[in-house]
Amino acid sequence: MLFIMGDLNIKLKTPQTGEYDQPTGLLYSHHSFINNEFVKGVDGKTFEVINPTTEDVICSVHEASEKDVDIAVSAARKAFEGSWKTTTPNERGRLLVKLADLWEKNMDLLASVEALDNGKAFTMAKGDISAGANCLRYYGGWADKIQGKVVDTNAETFNYIKKEPIGVCGQIIPWNFPLLMWSWKIGPAIAAGNTVVLKTAEQTPLGGLVAAALVKEAGFPPGVINIISGFGKVAGAAISSHMDIDKVAFTGSTLVGRTIMKAAAGSNLKKVTLELGGKSPNIVFEDADIDNAISWVNFGIYFNHGQCCCAGSRIIVQDTIYDKFIQRFKERAAQNNVGDPFAKETFQGPQVSQLQFDRIMGYIEEGKKAGATVETGGKRKGDKGYFIEPTIFSNVTEDMRIVQEEIFGPVCTVSKFSTQEEAIKIGNNTNYGLAAAVHTKNLNTAIQVSNALKAGTVWVNQYNMLSHQLPFGGFKESGVGRELGDAALDNYIQVKTVSIRLGDALFG
Numbered sequence: 430m431l432f433i434m435g436d437l438n439i440k441l442k443t444p445q446t447g448e449y450d451q452p453t454g455l456l457y458s459h460h461s462f463i464n465n466e467f468v469k470g471v472d473g474k475t476f477e478v479i480n481p482t483t484e485d486v487i488c489s490v491h492e493a494s495e496k497d498v499d500i501a502v503s504a505a506r507k508a509f510e511g512s513w514k515t516t517t518p519n520e521r522g523r524l525l526v527k528l529a530d531l532w533e534k535n536m537d538l539l540a541s542v543e544a545l546d547n548g549k550a551f552t553m554a555k556g557d558i559s560a561g562a563n564c565l566r567y568y569g570g571w572a573d574k575i576q577g578k579v580v581d582t583n584a585e586t587f588n589y590i591k592k593e594p595i596g597v598c599g600q601i602i603p604w605n606f607p608l609l610m611w612s613w614k615i616g617p618a619i620a621a622g623n624t625v626v627l628k629t630a631e632q633t634p635l636g637g638l639v640a641a642a643l644v645k646e647a648g649f650p651p652g653v654i655n656i657i658s659g660f661g662k663v664a665g666a667a668i669s670s671h672m673d674i675d676k677v678a679f680t681g682s683t684l685v686g687r688t689i690m691k692a693a694a695g696s697n698l699k700k701v702t703l704e705l706g707g708k709s710p711n712i713v714f715e716d717a718d719i720d721n722a723i724s725w726v727n728f729g730i731y732f733n734h735g736q737c738c739c740a741g742s743r744i745i746v747q748d749t750i751y752d753k754f755i756q757r758f759k760e761r762a763a764q765n766n767v768g769d770p771f772a773k774e775t776f777q778g779p780q781v782s783q784l785q786f787d788r789i790m791g792y793i794e795e796g797k798k799a800g801a802t803v804e805t806g807g808k809r810k811g812d813k814g815y816f817i818e819p820t821i822f823s824n825v826t827e828d829m830r831i832v833q834e835e836i837f838g839p840v841c842t843v844s845k846f847s848t849q850e851e852a853i854k855i856g857n858n859t860n861y862g863l864a865a866a867v868h869t870k871n872l873n874t875a876i877q878v879s880n881a882l883k884a885g886t887v888w889v890n891q892y893n894m895l896s897h898q899l900p901f902g903g904f905k906e907s908g909v910g911r912e913l914g915d916a917a918l919d920n921y922i923q924v925k926t927v928s929i930r931l932g933d934a935l936f937g
């Protein structure tokens with residue numbers, strides 16, 4: 430990848446769009462930093478961004494320290510107490526819709542940067558940008574529809590309930606859908622009238638910075654949306670323990686989610702929402718259309734290289750069709766094109782980093798040692814880039830680590846059930862509860878199993894079909910609160926009750 434180091438913008442090239450200006454700084458405005466400008470980190474430190482396809486360095490970006498988080502928070506506070514407070518809901522909505530339009534206008538650029546930085550296929554990245562633009566526009570539509578109510582309690586009192594923004598929101602996002610998560614976080618927070626300091630994941634800072642330039646172009650006042658690049662243990666920890674951040678929203682691993690909740694509890698008890706891991710069951714009954722079911726099962730686990738919190742990683746198949754299912758699923762998985770994200774036919778690119786690659790390969794070795802059978806895959810693909818073959822394990826037992834722990838890669842397990850009751854029992858045998866799916870033609874089975882599964886989303890005869898209109902989030906250890914839909918607005922609103930005594934009769 431060609432690049433010329435500049436100060437805060439560099440020229441990068443992507444195979445899809447050619448040369449573009451990549452901002453490398455942190456975007457915030459405060460005192461001497463004016464008008465949504467990109468700035469360097471206070472300590473002048475930078476970190477390298479690696480291309481997972483080639484393992485080469487793409488460029489370096491400025492790293493946020495605790496001091497940078499402080500500056501960004503005070504910018505967000507100043508905006509929240511100042512200009513943003515008097516910005517009308519209509520104007521907030523208009524700005525979000527403008528931002529959505531700019532995402533669409535710059536779709537190829539944003540998708541290329543995402544494919545370069547994260548390794549996902551360019552065509553899939555376009556899907557992310559389109560979904561992200563829809564999400565921003567959807568919350569733009571909500572901005573002037575957040576309404577309170579009047580409640581009659583007795584003749585002497587007039588009560589109204591207001592929905593107010595929470596304040597300065599810290600948002601910490603992961604690397605698997607960098608720009609989509611950016612939109613999921615910023616959309617509802619801004620619609621509700623908050624200001625934000627959002628930290629991208631250290632593996633994938635590039636797209637968030639390009640999108641930050643669009644924030645400025647859309648016309649947001651300075652300090653309303655602040656984007657920083659930095660590490661979890663430094664900038665992420667500074668956000669979750671900050672005394673002047675009123676709310677923290679996080680998407681990532683359950684392990685880090687716990688740390689964030691503790692940091693929030695140990696600082697100012699800021700409000701917390703968490704969208705965490707999963708080990709989602711994907712249940713196939715004998716009466717399902719088997720070819721369709723296999724297509725969805727394949728998409729359920731291998732989409733985004735298995736790097737989805739809701740990945741259908743535990744496939745549970747009725748014993749009567751088990752052998753046929755394994756045979757056909759193996760054939761289907763082998764057809765997935767694994768390769769260069771910018772090649773037209775690519776479905777699966779590389780894993781995001783060496784660390785993730787090593788973790789996944791470690792789980793594959795662990796599964797083999799535990800006695801599971803590798804039906805297909807199980808190896809690195811090629812000798813450059815973090816590519817892993819789509820992998821299926823059979824002959825698994827419920828206690829195996831590959832069945833219980835989130836692998837976050839293109840690896841699934843297939844187990845058997847005989848009765849509906851058993852399918853539900855196996856499906857719920859996990860500490861997670863993000864998503865689940867049922868494949869059947871029987872309406873009773875579909876509804877009974879969906880109702881019995883302990884998961885925030887249950888798909889029937891499909892998988893991974895998220896919509897910005899539908900709430901998404903976890904039961905059990907998969908999270909706190911909901912993303913998307915009107916439910917996400919609740920994460921960014923606080924309810925105020927005003928109760929007024931009428932008349933002038935003496936009290937008591």
Ligand code: ADP
Nearest residue numbers: 602603629630660661662665666681682685688
């Ligand atoms: P993964 O393990 O898959 O990389 P993480 O949950 O570690 O996922 O990362 C998701 C996000 O959480 C990233 O933006 C990362 O920088 C951030 N993060 C990691 N550790 C911490 C922490 N201790 N405090 C706050 N944020 C963190």
